[in-house]
Amino acid sequence: MCGIVGYVGRSAATPVLLGGLRRLEYRGYDSAGVTLQSSEGLLTLRAVGKVARLADKVRAEWSDARQASCVVGIAHTRWATHGAPTEANAHPHADAGGRIRLVHNGIIENYRALRAKLEAKGHVFTSETDTEAVARLVGEYNKGDLRKAVISALRQVEGAYGIAVVSADEPGRIVVARKGSPLVIGVGEGECLIASDPSALISHTRRVIYLDDGDVALVTADSVDITDLDHAPMDRDVARLEFEVSAVEKGGFEHFMLKEIHEQPESVRNALRGRLDLLNGTAVLSGMGATARELLDLQRIVMVGCGTSLHAGMVGDFAFEELAALQAEVQPAAEFRYRNPLVDGRDLVVAISQSGETADTLAAVREAKDKGAMIMGLVNVVGSTIAREAGRGVYLHAGPEISVASTKAFTGQVAVLLLMALKLSRGRRLSRERGLALAAEIARLPELIEAVLRQDAAIAKVAESMVKHEHAFFLGRGPMHPVALEGALKLKEISYVHAEGYHAAELKHGPIALLTPGMPVVVLANRSPVLDKTLGNAEECKARGAHVIAIVTEGGPEAAVADEVILIPDCDPLVATIPAAVALQLLAYHVARLRGCPIDQPRNLAKSVTVE
Numbered sequence: 275m276c277g278i279v280g281y282v283g284r285s286a287a288t289p290v291l292l293g294g295l296r297r298l299e300y301r302g303y304d305s306a307g308v309t310l311q312s313s314e315g316l317l318t319l320r321a322v323g324k325v326a327r328l329a330d331k332v333r334a335e336w337s338d339a340r341q342a343s344c345v346v347g348i349a350h351t352r353w354a355t356h357g358a359p360t361e362a363n364a365h366p367h368a369d370a371g372g373r374i375r376l377v378h379n380g381i382i383e384n385y386r387a388l389r390a391k392l393e394a395k396g397h398v399f400t401s402e403t404d405t406e407a408v409a410r411l412v413g414e415y416n417k418g419d420l421r422k423a424v425i426s427a428l429r430q431v432e433g434a435y436g437i438a439v440v441s442a443d444e445p446g447r448i449v450v451a452r453k454g455s456p457l458v459i460g461v462g463e464g465e466c467l468i469a470s471d472p473s474a475l476i477s478h479t480r481r482v483i484y485l486d487d488g489d490v491a492l493v494t495a496d497s498v499d500i501t502d503l504d505h506a507p508m509d510r511d512v513a514r515l516e517f518e519v520s521a522v523e524k525g526g527f528e529h530f531m532l533k534e535i536h537e538q539p540e541s542v543r544n545a546l547r548g549r550l551d552l553l554n555g556t557a558v559l560s561g562m563g564a565t566a567r568e569l570l571d572l573q574r575i576v577m578v579g580c581g582t583s584l585h586a587g588m589v590g591d592f593a594f595e596e597l598a599a600l601q602a603e604v605q606p607a608a609e610f611r612y613r614n615p616l617v618d619g620r621d622l623v624v625a626i627s628q629s630g631e632t633a634d635t636l637a638a639v640r641e642a643k644d645k646g647a648m649i650m651g652l653v654n655v656v657g658s659t660i661a662r663e664a665g666r667g668v669y670l671h672a673g674p675e676i677s678v679a680s681t682k683a684f685t686g687q688v689a690v691l692l693l694m695a696l697k698l699s700r701g702r703r704l705s706r707e708r709g710l711a712l713a714a715e716i717a718r719l720p721e722l723i724e725a726v727l728r729q730d731a732a733i734a735k736v737a738e739s740m741v742k743h744e745h746a747f748f749l750g751r752g753p754m755h756p757v758a759l760e761g762a763l764k765l766k767e768i769s770y771v772h773a774e775g776y777h778a779a780e781l782k783h784g785p786i787a788l789l790t791p792g793m794p795v796v797v798l799a800n801r802s803p804v805l806d807k808t809l810g811n812a813e814e815c816k817a818r819g820a821h822v823i824a825i826v827t828e829g830g831p832e833a834a835v836a837d838e839v840i841l842i843p844d845c846d847p848l849v850a851t852i853p854a855a856v857a858l859q860l861l862a863y864h865v866a867r868l869r870g871c872p873i874d875q876p877r878n879l880a881k882s883v884t885v886e
């Protein structure tokens with residue numbers, strides 16, 4: 275949520291800042307703004323809407339010569355939390371004297387109190403944001419040393435922030451700080467960049483410094499000087515970004531979502547690489563960092579996450595119970611923290627998160643830590659807060675996920691959860707034969723996904739039958755129940771069709787009242803021990819005039835009830851969750867495309883929810 279970019283160097287700042295904002299636009303896209311340091315003081319432009327609107331404004335109002343002379347600046351793309359998406363609420367925000375500008379990602383929880391105090395001193399606020407209070411506070415403390423002023427202000431602040439600040443009186447310097455919201459500094463040759471996400475840096479440098487919570491950095495073209503909020507120097511390593519620039523570009527696809535759907539044979543291959551022991555029917559997950567004894571002593575596994583990551587955890591729940599006979603449960607991360615959860619040192623809490631920055635999931639990690647549970651992260655973004663706070667865990671290696679709708683992260687999460695279940699099942703319920711067979715099935719995942727991708731055109735055709743409908747149901751049983759929830763989530767978030775995922779057997783306990791003739795009902799009817807029951811549930815819908823779209827196993831039993839079918843290859847029912855999810859991603863994608871929706875940036879949403 276919200277994207278921050280900063281540049282301090284020797285080249286013109288605007289192309290770097292606007293280019294960075296475009297890369298970060300998936301983090302928020304309701305308004306944007308930019309401030310440059312210039313010989314005339316600070317220059318600021320802000321615009322409502324996408325970054326392209328800001329770029330138009332920059333072109334119209336700042337001459338090329340003016341832009342070329344400005345080599346320091348900060349910029350922001352916003353996802354509104356406090357105050358509507360208006361120009362006045364867009365960042366960068368100013369202090370009272372207009373000598374300072376600040377961009378912010380996160381939420382200032384005590385902003386009302388700060389605002390009241392500042393208003394009592396005569397400040398007249400120009401926005402409804404929480405951020406403006408911080409900008410004004412920095413101005414209050416500024417006596418010629420911007421970093422000191424930022425530290426003094428931040429000591430008054432409660433909440434989460436990643437900020438970047440410039441002053442008209444300190445040319446060539448940007449002060450940045452973080453607590454709870456990501457910030458990374460790119461270290462180039464004679465230039466430094468700042469971003470809330472490395473995807474904005476990769477075309478400039480691979481050398482990055484991830485700031486830790488409580489860090490404040492003074493960044494110039496040639497130096498990065500980090501302290502904590504007590505002014506004590508902090509040493510941070512320079513890390514190397516391992517992904518390619520192509521990973522954050524569309525590469526010929528119409529949308530990032532479609533590209534990421536098609537990347538899944540490779541992203542799942544990366545998630546599995548070196549982790550499957552096909553000879554012994556188990557998994558090698560060194561990141562779990564636990565001894566065999568510790569794993570055997572576990573009494574329970576609790577998975578926490580939000581949205582799509584929560585659905586992945588629900589599939590994992592089935593895998594842990596079925597394979598490892600280990601008591602498993604999944605909890606929405608937002609709930610876990612507030613319900614005073616019963617976890618202790620014999621429980622493993624797995625925090626599942628693509629971004630590794632989701633505020634609720636992070637809060638759940640902290641809660642579980644306080645309770646003494648063993649924590650692991652199942653995270654995609656390397657170096658993210660959850661990955662670091664969890665201390666151990668397994669990375670997905672899916673590469674950057676730019677589309678707001680999560681796709682390859684989900685399949686990577688499920689694949690890794692299957693590996694974890696395989697590993698934990700050793701010495702528990704799973705026989706060697708079943709372990710060997712399942713490991714072999716998991717190894718086939720890239721080809722199983724490819725088989726679904728080859729049906730893209732056929733799935734697009736099925737989408738045509740759904741496009742006019744405003745409501746849809748997705749039904750599944752067992753591990754396909756969470757896949758049904760995920761299919762419904764994908765459809766609603768990108769196509770704005772109201773979709774409900776249900777356990778197939780639950781429909782008749784109430785929701786079936788909503789069925790009207792022709793309403794699309796997508797039924798996950800793959801080969802599984804409960805197939806007959808699922809088909810029975812599909813019949814119940816058909817009898818009420820529904821248009822049944824069945825996801826069935828190629829060469830498997832006919833689903834005579836279906837009006838249309840989408841085939842997935844024959845495989846183990848747990849493994850089948852992944853190709854089935856890919857089929858539903860494509861279905862949602864094509865419905866949204868046919869409805870003309872802004873697929874990569876759905877309304878009201880933003881990637882990476884860093885507020886609770």
Ligand code: F6R
Pocket residue numbers: 579580581582583584626627628629630631632635678679680681763767882883
């Ligand atoms: C849906 C989606 C969200 C995220 C959720 C958690 O397509 O992307 O539901 O899954 O916001 O995000 P992470 O996985 O980054 O913690």
